[in-house]
Amino acid sequence: MARGELLKKLLGSYGRDDEFRAVAEQIIDEEEKKNNRVLAKSLRQTLDAGPRRSSVAKALAPLIPFPEAAADFVERIEPRYNKNDIILSPTNVRLLLSLVHEFRRADDIRRHGLSVRSKLLFCGPPGCGKTLCAEIFAAEVGLPLFVVKLDRLISSYLGETATNVRKIFEFARKQPCVLFFDEFDALARSRDDSGEHNELRRVVNSLLLFIDRIQPKGFLIAATNLDNSLDPAIWRRFDEVVWFEKPDRSMIKRFLSHKFKNVPTSFDPAIRVSAMEGYSYAEIDRLCTQAIRSMIIEVREQLKEHDLDRAIEDEARRRAGNARFEPTT
Numbered sequence: 364m365a366r367g368e369l370l371k372k373l374l375g376s377y378g379r380d381d382e383f384r385a386v387a388e389q390i391i392d393e394e395e396k397k398n399n400r401v402l403a404k405s406l407r408q409t410l411d412a413g414p415r416r417s418s419v420a421k422a423l424a425p426l427i428p429f430p431e432a433a434a435d436f437v438e439r440i441e442p443r444y445n446k447n448d449i450i451l452s453p454t455n456v457r458l459l460l461s462l463v464h465e466f467r468r469a470d471d472i473r474r475h476g477l478s479v480r481s482k483l484l485f486c487g488p489p490g491c492g493k494t495l496c497a498e499i500f501a502a503e504v505g506l507p508l509f510v511v512k513l514d515r516l517i518s519s520y521l522g523e524t525a526t527n528v529r530k531i532f533e534f535a536r537k538q539p540c541v542l543f544f545d546e547f548d549a550l551a552r553s554r555d556d557s558g559e560h561n562e563l564r565r566v567v568n569s570l571l572l573f574i575d576r577i578q579p580k581g582f583l584i585a586a587t588n589l590d591n592s593l594d595p596a597i598w599r600r601f602d603e604v605v606w607f608e609k610p611d612r613s614m615i616k617r618f619l620s621h622k623f624k625n626v627p628t629s630f631d632p633a634i635r636v637s638a639m640e641g642y643s644y645a646e647i648d649r650l651c652t653q654a655i656r657s658m659i660i661e662v663r664e665q666l667k668e669h670d671l672d673r674a675i676e677d678e679a680r681r682r683a684g685n686a687r688f689e690p691t692t
Contacts, residue, residue, distance in 0.1 A: 387406070387410050388410075388467070389467055390406070391403050391406045391407050391410070392464060392467070394406065433530045433531050433533070433534035435512075435515050436511060436512055436515055436516045436527055436530060436531050437509040437510065437511055437512065437531055437534065437542070438509065438510050438512055439507055439508065439509050439510075440498065440508045440509070440510050441508075442498045442499065442501060442502040442508060443498070444495060444498060444499055444502075445499060445502060446499055446503060447621075448495070448499065448621075449492055449495055449496060449499055450492075450610065450614050450617050450618050450621070450644070451492065451496070452608070452614070455496075455605055455606075455607070458603065458605060459496070459500060459605070462480060462483070462500075462582075462603070463500075463503050463504055465479055465480060466479065466504050466582075467504075478578075478602075480602035480603055481578070481579050481581070481582050481583060481602060482574065482577075482579070482582070482583045482600065482601045482602045482603075483582060483583070483584045483585070483601060483602065483603050483604075483605060484547075484584075484585050484586075484587070484597075484598070484601040484603070484604045484605070485497065485584060485585065485586040485587070485605050485607060486586075486587055486590040486604060486605070486606055486607065487588070487606055487607030487608060488588060488607075488608075488609060488643060489588045489643065489645070490643030490644055490645025490646060491607040491608065491609055491610075491643050491644055491645075492607055492644055493545075493586040493607050494543075494545060494586060496605075496607070497541065497543045497584050497586065500541065500582070500584070501540075501541035501543075501582075504541070504581070504582070506539055506540050506541050506581045506582070507538075507539075507540045507541070508540065508541045508543060509534075509535075509538075509540050509541070509542050509543065510543045510545065511531060511542065511543065511544045511545070513544075513545070513546060513549055513550070515527075516528065516531070516550075517549065517550070522562070522565070524562070524563075524566045525565060525566050525569040525570075528550070528566065528569055528570055528573060529569070529573065532573040532577055535577065535579050535580075535581070535583060536577055536578075536579065536580070537580075538580065538581075539580035539581045540579075540580075540581045540582075541581050541582045541584060542579065542581070542582070542583050542584070543584045543585075543586070544583075544584070544585040544586065545586050546586070546587065546588070547585035547586055547587045547593070548587045548588070548589040548590075548592045548593055550566060550567070550570055551567060551570055551585070551587075551593050551594055551597045552567065552592050552593070552594065553592060553593065553594045553595065554567050554568075554594050555594075567594050567597075570597075571594075571596055571597065571600060574597075574600040574601075575600055585601070609641060609642065609643055609644075610642075610643075610644060610647070611640075612636050612637070612640060615636050615639050615640070615642075615647060616633045616636050618644060618647055618648075619632045619633055619635075619636070619647075619651070620632075620633070622647075622648065622651045623651070623655075623666065626655055626658075626666050627664055627665045627666065628665060628666040629665045629666065629667055629668065630666075630667070630668045632651075632666075632671060635671055635672070635675060638675050639675070642678070642682075646678055646682070649678065650671075650674040650675055650677065650678040651671075651674070653673075653674040653677060653678075654666060654670040654671045654673070654674040655670075657670045657673065657674070658670055
């Protein structure tokens with residue numbers, strides 16, 4: 364987009380904080396592409412230092428009247444977090460940023476006869492940030508987030524589940540949004556699985572067709588903890604597969620720094636990083652919260668080393684108990 368047009372959009376969005384920021388980001392991106400890196404850096408610092416009415420971007424896309432046909436199967440979620448609340452690997456940061464920038468330049472890309480990546484599959488163990496990332500991603504692209512309610516979508520009546528799936532895909536075709544399927548394997552389980560009955564196989568056939576045909580005005584994001592259970596034909600229907608792994612030592616250290624940034628401590632929590640290797644973010648978050656809770660209960664102004672040590676011991680006990688009930692392969 365020509366610089367003059369961007370400046371007009373910037374001035375026209377004054378007073379609408381999130382739209383103003385989105386246009387400013389486009390201007391900064393333009394300067395970076397022109398190798399005006401010093402100016403781009405200065406503009407970004409100025410933008411980040413400026414006051415914001417909300418730490419979470421609000422949806423910029425207009426909402427169409429909510430269709431009764433899809434109302435039972437999707438729920439709108441207001442984002443509560445922003446990009447500072449998640450720790451991702453450098454590879455995932457680069458990939459997700461490229462998708463955000465691509466979305467913002469979607470019209471230019473389409474004018475060159477190219478498609479815009481809009482169908483994403485999030486894979487990885489539970490508690491490693493897939494759902495949180497979908498929420499933050501929706502906020503970053505300025506689209507409303509709709510979560511599919513699988514418990515209502517999957518019907519016991521013959522043929523009704525595929526009909527329900529059709530309704531939410533029709534909704535996503537019309538409404539600019541991020542449509543999020545959590546526990547996607549419940550719908551897209553392999554048709555070769557001998558334990559599945561014919562009805563769910565028909566659902567997978569319909570699902571493949573719907574994903575193939577849809578060109579959403581926003582994004583379709585599916586997440587699974589059980590990628591090995593997905594039907595093999597599902598994978599090529601997605602434009603990108605994003606892998607979420609358990610955090611390594613450096614990522615755990617960054618997470619602890621973020622978690623305890625407003626908590627006075629008498630020690631450096633990073634000294635316990637090795638005790639948390641192999642833990643998910645959800646597990647680390649839980650034990651950190653428990654350590655802080657202990658400090659509050661004992662009416663102390665500082666977190667002590669033994670608070671964190673006891674929380675780590677409790678989490679290790681919980682993990683050992685859970686392991687007894689995990690299925691073996």
